[in-house]
């Protein structure tokens with residue numbers, strides 16, 4: 246990673262060195278001489294200073310100096326909750342929008358245009374949006390009602406599209422000023438976008454659509470300074486999968502197909518989301534990142 250000497254880290258580094266030198270040399274004149282010497286070394290050995298700064302900043306990997314303001318849909322539990330926690334740890338201002346009551350979050354029904362408008366107006370300008378809200382039921386096609394099928398399209402795909410449109414519209418008005426900074430949208434697809442399982446045709450169809458929507462939105466978003474990507478998680482331990490993952494047979498079936506040999510944890514999706522939101526991914530748009538322990542790479 247190419248880290249530069251930045252405005253904040255340079256004075257911090259100088260102060261630290263001053264403190265070290267003063268504690269080593271109680272005599273003020275010797276300390277002054279030491280400071281001059283060290284500043285000289287720092288200026289001539291910029292690369293080693295950069296390496297040192299890199300160690301200090303390791304926990305800020307991928308991140309730009311500026312913290313983000315991010316709305317996470319479906320943030321009350323599961324993957325959405327983990328994304329909120331990860332971003333909060335990194336110092337971002339995070340707003341969770343969900344149907345469920347939640348401390349500090351806002352009410353958002355992603356299937357409703359009015360609810361999206363209210364939410365986006367109330368939170369103000371955003372640097373990031375993570376479309377995590379989703380539903381999944383299990384039924385063979387012959388047993389699925391039209392309403393059940395339509396509900397999956399409403400929540401999983403229309404709910405994501407409404408968020409993208411809302412953010413794009415607000416970026417359009419911002420584009421009239423000269424102050425355009427980059428923003429990032431992360432959609433949550435699924436391995437089921439490319440590998441189907443029985444009794445989930447409605448879910449599979451909605452998740453396949455996320456991959457296409459992500460590409461289409463990325464090519465329009467570029468002009469607005471918005472990157473759009475998706476994550477396709479494999480089997481992740483959340484309330485959505487709880488029922489399946491308490492069944493040892495189901496777990497064994499999954500572990501037999503996942504080269505990593507285990508199901509994933511929500512935090513392992515949150516870290517991918519934080520990367521895609523960050524400046525470290527500034528040249529990444531229109532893509533879907535598979536975070537599935539190798540499941541979709543496995544031909545057997």
Ligand SMILES: NC(=O)c1ccc[n+]([C@@H]2O[C@H](COP(=O)([O-])OP(=O)(O)OC[C@H]3O[C@@H](n4cnc5c(N)ncnc54)[C@H](O)[C@@H]3O)[C@@H](O)[C@H]2O)c1
Pocket residue numbers: 318319320321322323324325342343344345353354355356377378379380381400404433434435436477478479480481482483484485486
């Ligand atoms: N868990 C997995 O194995 C897995 C795998 C691949 C993809 N995904 C996807 O990841 C996303 C999160 O899944 P999860 O496992 O955390 O599920 P989850 O059921 O634990 O959480 C989903 C959240 O979405 C919220 N939600 C549902 N409908 C909503 C609506 N209309 N408006 C606002 N919020 C709504 C729920 O209240 C809940 O908080 C979903 O899109 C899911 O399809 C999950």
